[in-house]
Amino acid sequence: GAGVSQSPSNKVTEKGKDVELRCDPISGHTALYWYRQSLGQGLEFLIYFQGNSAPDKSGLPSDRFSAERTGGSVSTLTIQRTQQEDSAVYLCASRRQGDNSPLHFGNGTRLTVT
């Protein structure tokens, strides 16, 4: 079946511009996560959604970062006034529910801020 889909796969933007990254989770998955992966690094948790609500936003690096989820499905991560340190791969993942069911990742959006 269809996996987690992210778009765009690559995004190059100028410093100071806003960007929106999109995630389409696996159908029926109520839990959705965003992670950030800097070059050669591990996975940094950003935010967790259960349905449309985000009970855990503790990983968002600054108030320039925000995310929403609508219809219990698609999620958008928005970065305002991008900085060079925002350059990374942004990964979205979903799972059937928020407990110990397998977590499935998309292929990420590689963001480059010039």
Place this chain on the structure above:
Amino acid sequence: GENVEQHPSTLSVQEGDSAVIKCTYSDSASNYFPWYKQELGKGPQLIIDIRSNVGEKKDQRIAVTLNKTAKHFSLHITETQPEDSAVYFCAVSWGNYKLSFGAGTTVTVRA
């Protein structure tokens, strides 16, 4: 939060040999331990997972062992092949939804 340590950070093995990666964790209440494989330009892919009610799980050339008392678990890859070259991440569940990841192991299989 959950502290997950993964060793080694890099591993080079001869094709056909075995590879072992070990992770330790701190929360004794954790009960779900997945392993992910990440190839260049792709997202992490789940390759095997284990729950705390079992001590070992095997899927073809891949196996995971869990020692809950010592709070560590390991990934074993036997008869390694070039396509096993990738970055491997362990992860540990904690709380109702959290999943903490190790820092990753870069595995290189030499032909």
